[in-house]
Each structure stands twice: as structure tokens, then as C-alpha cells.
Amino acid sequence: MLTTFQTELAKHWSEADKRARVLAMEPMAEHTTFRVGGPADLFFEPENVSDLADILAVARTVNFPVTILGNGSNVVVADLGIRGLVISLGDAFSDITRAGNLLIAKAGAKLSRIAAVAALEGLGGLAFASGIPGTVGGAVMMNAGAYDRCMAEVVCESRFLDNDLIEAIVTGEAHHFDYRTSCYKGTARIITETTFRLKPQAQTEIYAEMADLAARRRTSQPLEFPSAGSAFKRPAGYYAGKLIADSGMKGYRIGGAEVSEKHAGFIINRGLATASDVALLFYRVREAVKAQFGVQLEPEVRFIGDWDGWQEAEVIPWRF
Numbered sequence: 001m002l003t004t005f006q007t008e009l010a011k012h013w014s015e016a017d018k019r020a021r022v023l024a025m026e027p028m029a030e031h032t033t034f035r036v037g038g039p040a041d042l043f044f045e046p047e048n049v050s051d052l053a054d055i056l057a058v059a060r061t062v063n064f065p066v067t068i069l070g071n072g073s074n075v076v077v078a079d080l081g082i083r084g085l086v087i088s089l090g091d092a093f094s095d096i097t098r099a100g101n102l103l104i105a106k107a108g109a110k111l112s113r114i115a116a117v118a119a120l121e122g123l124g125g126l127a128f129a130s131g132i133p134g135t136v137g138g139a140v141m142m143n144a145g146a147y148d149r150c151m152a153e154v155v156c157e158s159r160f161l162d163n164d165l166i167e168a169i170v171t172g173e174a175h176h177f178d179y180r181t182s183c184y185k186g187t188a189r190i191i192t193e194t195t196f197r198l199k200p201q202a203q204t205e206i207y208a209e210m211a212d213l214a215a216r217r218r219t220s221q222p223l224e225f226p227s228a229g230s231a232f233k234r235p236a237g238y239y240a241g242k243l244i245a246d247s248g249m250k251g252y253r254i255g256g257a258e259v260s261e262k263h264a265g266f267i268i269n270r271g272l273a274t275a276s277d278v279a280l281l282f283y284r285v286r287e288a289v290k291a292q293f294g295v296q297l298e299p300e301v302r303f304i305g306d307w308d309g310w311q312e313a314e315v316i317p318w319r320f
């Protein structure tokens with residue numbers, strides 16, 4: 001299938017373009033905050049929406065699998081890597097513009113940058129996002145949130161590539177935002193741009209809020225180690241971190257993966273973890289909490305790529 005895709009691509013692109021722009025066997029550990037995972041067969045960073053649509057059209061004609069990545073801060077990529085084409089919306093998709101109280105950001109823009117721009121412009125509402133290390137696309141998809149605030153409160157419109165590879169728009173409630181989910185989850189839609197509705201606020205207030213939240217994160221989260229943030233979603237009526245700590249799993253290690261001593265809700269990479277170490281540790285933690293408290297933890301992190309051989313063991317029943 002890889003060869004078929006490359007042959008098809010060669011009909012549209014010169015050999016030089018193909019070699020320069022579509023990287024083969026690109027290590028995904030370098031594109032994810034967990035720093036685990038094998039290579040993607042092919043890796044591509046589009047320069048604009050039409051560039052993105054062009055390569056998607058080629059992939060479609062030969063049924064070549066496509067995976068979208070933002071900053072890779074909410075994923076665990078399998079040790080076997082990712083089959084097919086990984087498309088990363090990077091620097092070329094990072095423009096941010098202001099129109100009145102709206103900020104319009106391309107999907108590859110980092111949340112920390114949008115929060116900084118909003119603060120500079122005296123627009124409040126995005127301080128909560130300043131410490132979330134994701135892109136706009138990943139954050140809208142996941143309805144990322146922190147400290148009782150989330151994307152749902154500030155996103156008023158988003159653009160995505162529809163089935164015909166034409167940009168379409170979702171507005172307001174049609175986003176169906178809920179806890180760590182949106183209308184984009186489980187679909188092949190690719191978010192290209194998002195509009196945030198903000199409120200004028202004094203710069204000093206916004207900076208103070210950002211500093212306070214950053215300090216809270218530094219004190220409570222193991223930011224010094226690679227991870228994908230909170231490992232599990234918050235189960236109704238509980239805190240995942242407390243359940244994990246109470247089940248005695250704090251500090252538990254498999255290979256290079258560890259349940260953080262600082263915050264049991266985080267699974268971290270001590271340096272030489274494999275994706276398999278991470279997946280097994282997720283499984284053990286889940287089993288321990290289920291056995292002791294009868295609560296079924298659901299991962300917040302997404303397991304992507306080639307996990308073949310794992311399904312049978314039901315270690316990753318929740319992979320995507």
C-alpha cells in the first residue's frame with residue numbers, strides 16, 4: 001500500500017518535492033511529549049489548506065491511512081509506529097489574527113501562544129489554556145480544559161476539511177462539546193482554524209491569572225518528565241489521581257514508565273520508557289483501581305498507531 005501511495009503521489013509531485021517534503025520512517029517519539037513510539041511510514045507538514053487537501057486527495061484515491069497530529073501532547077504512539085501517512089499541522093498553520101473581541105487562530109497554533117497574544121491584546125478568557133502544551137486543533141477536538149475552564153467556553157466557530165476536502169464551518173452548540181470530547185472526536189474531520197470569542201480584560205489581571213495557574217501546575221504536576229498530561233479522565237464523583245494513589249500505585253514502575261510520585265494522575269517517562277511500558281502501566285493502574293474501588297478509569301490519552309498484537313490481550317481495549 002505504501003508503494004501504491006508513493007506511485008500515486010509521484011503523478012502529482014516531482015521526485016524532489018516528494019523526497020524533501022514527505023519524510024519516510026520519521027520517529028514519532030520526536031513529535032510527541034511522551035517521547036515514546038516508533039516511526040511513521042510517512043510524515044508530512046502541509047504549508048496551507050490546499051496543500052493539505054491535495055495530499056489527502058491522493059491518500060484517498062488509494063485508501064492510504066492518514067493520522068493527524070497536533071503537538072502530540074495527548075497521544076501514546078505504539079512502538080511499532082504508525083502505518084500510513086502522519087500529517088502534522090505545524091508552524092505553517094500557526095497564524096493568529098484579531099477582529100474586535102475575536103481571535104482567529106490556525107489549527108497548528110500553540111495554545112500557549114494564543115493565550116500570550118490574548119493577554120497582550122487585553123482579551124480575557126484564555127489564561128486557563130496557557131499551560132496546556134497542545135495546538136488549537138488538538139485542543140478543540142479534545143475540548144481541552146484546566147482549572148474549571150475549557151475550550152467550550154471560548155470557541156465560537158471552527159473550520160474543518162469536510163468529506164469533499166472543502167473547508168466547512170461548525171458554529172456554537174453544533175460543536176457538541178462535552179468533557180474531553182467534541183463533534184470532531186471519532187471522525188476523519190481535520191480542524192484547520194478556530195475562532196475564539198473573548199472579553200476585554202486588564203492585561204495585569206490576565207498576567208496575574210496566568211502566573212498563578214503556572215505556579216499551581218509547577219507545584220502539583222511532574223512537568224520535568226515527558227508525559228501526556230493527565231493519564232485518565234476524571235470519573236464522575238472521584239479524582240483519578242486520588243483513586244490511583246489510594247490504590248497504592250503511586251510510584252509503581254514498568255520499565256521506564258512510572259506513576260508519578262508527584263501526581264498519581266500522571267504517568268511519566270523516566271527516560272527510557274517504551275510505548276509498551278506505558279500501555280502496560282495504564283492497564284495495571286486501571287486494574288488496581290477497578291479491583292479496589294470498582295471504578296473503571298478511562299484514559300484521557302489516546303493510543304494511536306500500530307498496536308497489533310495488543311488487542312488480543314485486551315491491554316488496550318480503548319485504543320483508537
Ligand SMILES: Cc1cc2nc3c(=O)[nH]c(=O)nc-3n(C[C@H](O)[C@H](O)[C@H](O)COP(=O)(O)OP(=O)(O)OC[C@H]3O[C@@H](n4cnc5c(N)ncnc54)[C@H](O)[C@@H]3O)c2cc1C
Binds near residue numbers: 143146
Ligand atoms: C504536561 C502536560 C499537561 C497537560 N495539561 C492538560 C490540561 O490541563 N488540560 C487538558 O485538557 N489537556 C492537557 N494536556 C493534554 C494535551 O496537551 C491536550 O489534550 C491538548 O489539547 C492536545 O493537543 P495536541 O495538539 O497536542 O493534540 P495531539 O496530541 O497531537 O492530538 C490529540 C488528538 O487530536 C487529534 N487532532 C490533533 N490536531 C487535530 C486537527 N487539526 N484536527 C482534527 N483532529 C486533530 C489527533 O488526531 C488526536 O486524536 C496536557 C499534556 C501535557 C503533556
